[in-house]
Amino acid sequence: MSSKILVVDDKQIMRDSVAATLQRAGFAVVTASDGKAALKQAGKHRPAAVITDLRMPEMDGLSLLTELRAVDPSLPVVLMTAYGTVSDAVAAMQQGAFDFVQKPFEGDQLVMVVRRAVQHRELTNENEALRTGGARTDAVPSLVGKSTEMRRLAQQIHQVANSSGTVLIAGESGTGKEVVARTIHAHSPRRDNVMLCVNCAALSSSLLESELFGHERGAFTGADQLRKGRFELADGGTLLLDEISEISPTLQAKLLRVLQEGQFERVGSSTTLSVDVRVLATTNRDLRFSVASGQFRQDLYYRLNVLPIELPPLRDRTEDIPLLAEHFLATVAMREGREPRRLEPQAVALLKEYPWPGNVRELQNICERASVLTRSGLIKPDLIQPWLQTPGPSAPTTPVPVSQGHAPTPIGHAAPPHGQELPPRVAEGPVRALEEVERAQIMYTLNYFSGNRQKTAKALGIGVRTLGLKLKKWKEQQLIAQSA
Ligand SMILES: Nc1ncnc2c1ncn2[C@@H]1O[C@H](COP(=O)(O)OP(=O)(O)OP(=O)(O)O)[C@@H](O)[C@H]1O
Ligand SMILES: [Mg+2]
Known part of the structure; x- marks a missing residue:
């Protein structure tokens, strides 16, 4: 029997699009247009996972998360957050969200997160198992690390x-x-x-x-x-x-x-x-x-x-980071029946430098995302760099609108940017970091669309002219750096 997913969003176009993607991936879907209806649907259908928009009138995604978890703590809830609202995403994780996806996102990315959520549900639902037929031995996750x-x-x-x-x-x-x-x-x-x-x-x-x-x-x-x-x-x-x-x-x-x-x-x-x-x-x-x-x-x-x-x-056992990353990449590969993706040495170096406020769980999420989003077998540093941001009033995380196969139409891209109030900038440091993140993101997307500026600008939600100006500026900076 296919697992049932509850999709909650006040915008019908978004609900339909997420529902259709999940149905294509073999899930059964029920939907709700607000928090109250979602609680009713959850009681009636007992979904294996919930995916909800964060910003909704009346009951927002975080309140819904709290209500759902109060009834059923093992129900995984995935939040859909808007571009640029990294602090919202962090708050969601701190309140027990299973994971988040940032709009605009790819169908592949969504399906991967939901699959993981369902799997997690199956693993942690011992009580159900007990009530319906006695004890069962759960697979024990292995503890990776040599530090x-x-x-x-x-x-x-x-x-x-x-x-x-x-x-x-x-x-x-x-x-x-x-x-x-x-x-x-x-x-x-x-x-x-x-x-x-x-x-x-x-x-x-x-x-x-x-x-x-x-x-x-x-x-x-x-x-x-x-x-x-x-x-x-x-x-x-x-x-x-x-x-x-x-x-x-x-x-x-x-x-x-x-x-x-x-x-x-x-x-x-x-x-x-x-x-x-x-x-x-x-x-x-x-x-x-x-x-x-x-x-x-x-x-x-x-x-x-x-x-x-x-x-x-x-952060106090950095020598475990490459091992853990390899372990998570291998786990995804096994689940999907293919060869594991590999990290470029510079990508490993980036991972080792980052302070990991969300610890191993954050590393696991990043490895799994990178594994889906990389186009080749190799994970490059510019793919993961935008995700390595410490929470707080610094640079926002940028979504990565790339996937394998045909040109993507990111879900949620057409949604009004209601979450675009970016965190305030602090006086020094992050301004440069923000530009680096932006640049890495643009170059990656441009590369994905084989240099096509129209498609790149569309996927990133910026004007072609703005893109052109940015590219020109970076090119000039590069020339200056080379001649210096
Ligand atoms: N040493 C490890 N080897 C392999 N996987 C690990 C290791 N440590 C943590 N993980 C993985 O990281 C994720 C988070 O681990 P876990 O849920 O045990 O953390 P936690 O300390 O209980 O977190 P929280 O305080 O948020 O509940 C899990 O998916 C877990 O399988
Ligand atoms: Mg725990």
Whole structure:
């Protein structure tokens, strides 16, 4: 059965175009023209992934994202953002979006992101699997890296896997905390039992309580049947509590009890239940500060921190970058049944210099995009450079309107540039960077269209005259540089 995708956009032309592209790629599609309708459609159709516009009247894409994730934290949501709004895209990722695509984008790019989202959904949907037929062993992603830090990590994982103590995995977003948790479970004596995961940041306190501990029928309005919580469902296995720093004081107390005694009650029940669950927790904050500021119970912190694991940011293990990139390119190639794309040495150098605020996840996204967008088997530095921007009031990311095959008609290109309010420039530095990005983008596109200025200007959304003036200026600058 084909996976169902929910497409949300207030503009019909955009909805139709995205829907048609996805249908051609074999997905079933349902659409909605605003956030409210989208929530209804999501409830009715239970899509495998959602792709939504960011800017919409009334409920915008970010609010929709929050609402959807509150109901179903494992539902991947992809945001469509406008040209030049890199800060919006970053905000979306920080709020838990699966990925974003910048308009105008290619059909290929869209299909690739949606395929990944669906695959991710399949991998993380353990609970469904459990409810409909028992435990299943998920494919454990491999932990790639040869740096001293990664070797030390492998050792630590090996040491904690056999224990039943609680592990607190700390690290910035995208450093691989979940992969580490899955690896620990896969090497533990519980490996044949289920591992479940709850994102503590995605649910309100009361929803989280019922998600963790379950509820009796009639426990609150809407509780029309008994529901087991994750602690009960994970009995004999492992429970991953993601973003543990976000739980409320009431739940902190309940959690402490279940960690100490293995006991709890369902919401609305006085019967005490006992379970044998190993808890792994992740945090991207330093919990010691949360303890110091009174937001997190000290006793719970000590209880969780029995076996601490600290994941270093990617910028502190640059020697892993080429290996990871190769790994991600090979994974895409295997999925698509072709030879892996390769990175030009200068492209590798660029990747090694970048500080990676989104860590390994950001590197993975960039490798996957580059893999689809490159026209040859080789990824050149000018393809990836526009994506390597640190968030903040600096240069915006430029979309890359190129793909393989016939000349592309980027989706969303005709849309009014409602997101074109570029971030303010800062006094120094970024002005040059912006021009370099622009130049790389223009040269790449021009090359793609074999020097045809009309097509290049159209794809980039600028006038042919403007393009001509820019090319003339760069040519003159080059001549000056050569004669100097
Ligand atoms: N060492 C690694 N080797 C291979 N893939 C990795 C590695 N580290 C991370 N990844 C990949 O990077 C992505 C992000 O990893 P993961 O979800 O584990 O990060 P995280 O720290 O849990 O992030 P967040 O804090 O945002 O939840 C995943 O797709 C994961 O498979
Ligand atoms: Mg995570």
